[in-house]
Amino acid sequence: MHLAEAIGIALETLRSHKLRSFLTLLGVIISVCTLVAVVSLVEGVNGYVGEKIAGLGSNTFSVNRYSLDEMTDASKFMEAQKRNKPIRLEEYRFLLDTAHLPQAIAASVGRNSATVKVGARSLEDVHLSGQTANSIGMAAYKIAQGRFLLPSDEQHRTDAVFIGNDLLQHLFGDGPALGQTVYIDGRPFQVVGVASALGNVFGQSQDNFAIIPLGTYQKIYGDQDSLDLQVQARSAALLPATMDEIEMLMRTERHLGYADKDNFGLIGSDALMNLWHALTGAIAAVMVGVSFVFLVVGGIVIMNIMLAAVTERTREIGTRKALGARRSDILRQFLIESAVISTVGGLAGVLVAWLFTLAAGALTPIPFSLPITAVIAAVAISSLVGLFFGIYPASKAAKLEPIVALRAEV
């Protein structure tokens, strides 16, 4: 009924005291801004990472020396370091011979510290890996030029190398690379193929790699490093059964007793996704907690300013009561005012968060957006905060006796 009037008064109050309003609303602005920014960042990154992880294939998983659990928990890792043995070529061969369910099993082993040279140009910290020929079927990249490694490269431990797009750019300046010789840690290799560009993830190039046959790699760098196996199930539905089979075969091969824990790790893309969500969830929880603290602080500041408004406008309250305003009318007026003030703060916070995500979207490859649900939630939360912290001042105003209010010296 007199909603419009109360909203008008609230906006007028904000307009006439701009600095004070800004300071009053700072808590709510910061809080809502953090909330919305965190939600939109986490959502954006999740979407991005989810897409990348899903790119690994929803029906593949890997067999590694350590499980995700062991890799993300320091004490478990210490324990696993003693217990878990590297995955050896013999174990890979055993799985190839005995497993029925997988579509394919690829093996790889790698290091991040290779130096690759062509003439005077060189590139350091290249990710060099030895891989089996079938790993291309489970890789994120496509073949842009030439071919991938062949089973014959594997058998004969040839000097073939398949390079990522960064190497093409830096070593050949986009010129012809196929058939050229590159020196990896001083040894000559012949380029047989180039991968399509993948771009960056979190500022890390995904194209800075070179892949040589697994046998060749082990001949040069030794066979002590653990292999990573990529297993492809025949379908997503068969993934759990395939994982069970591989786990069972690995345990048999390693002579594990019934009560023994796995001394290797199986990692599916869903496990990766879970880990990722746990991580971002933890960050989000902390930030939501922080913004909640700001929200309470913001609410208390609003309560304070509303108490001041009630004192300042005691005569007005008296006048309104003298003219027929009921307690509920006065209560409603100040509640609406408090909610409107707080909501304005919430909207300002959304605006700042929006600018923030725009900047983040421009500076990173991640397509950030402002989720509409977050915006609605932020506005709803800020108006609820205003309502809640307005209750005390508003009921104080509503309870004033008309004659006492009218006589107040202001």
Next chain:
Amino acid sequence: MSTPAAPQPTVTLPRAGGEREVVIRTADLWKIYQMGSEQVAALRGISIEIRRNEYVAIMGPSGSGKSTLMNLIGCLDSPTRGQYWLGGQLVSEMDDDELARIRNQEIGFVFQTFNLLPRATALHNVELPLIYAGVPPQERSARALEALRQVDLGERVNHKPNELSGGQRQRVAIARALVNRPSIILADEPTGNLDSTTSNEIMRLLEVLWERGNTIVLVTHEHDIAEYAHRVIHIRDGKVAGDAQTARGKAREAGAARG
């Protein structure tokens, strides 16, 4: 603990002289203020009757309890003891919301200090009683505009109080008092803050309201202002010290008797 309820007064008893029904009736009204440990009795048993379309002035020295009485009559305050009937309803027993409704519907208050909302326009100030009466917006502004025209402020509707003179402010307050068509207009020293020319303008305006059928109760301590009324109730130390017709009142009664 409260005084036993006095019998409900018989309200409409038209006498030969054509006297109207009682609209305000108080019975042994007390108001005691607690000032720390001390008690101040501002009213000590006021019993008065005011009939419809009377024009009454309440006079008395400063501190005699005039404003206290007006605030009780206007339902802005409640008595410590005694009863108050307004239009036959026992007001002294009503709850907050009922009192708010009475203030809104039955009473138009004019204050010495105007009590306009400083940030609102004249029109909005006059609309306030209609807002609390739940009148829809269009009708509201039409009626507020009409009330402002009645007090000759049709040209000043969008001015804020600080853009108006004292007399104009009091006229806005009068427009606000009459916009809800109350039966009673209460004015507590309405000319107290005005010069004599403006005071007379305001008094003529009240006279017009009386001619239109309103009951008017006026507090003043100035004799020439009280002379506008037809009856003067004198208050001293919280008690009625006199109740008499003014020259105008006598002339009017004589005229009525003749007519």
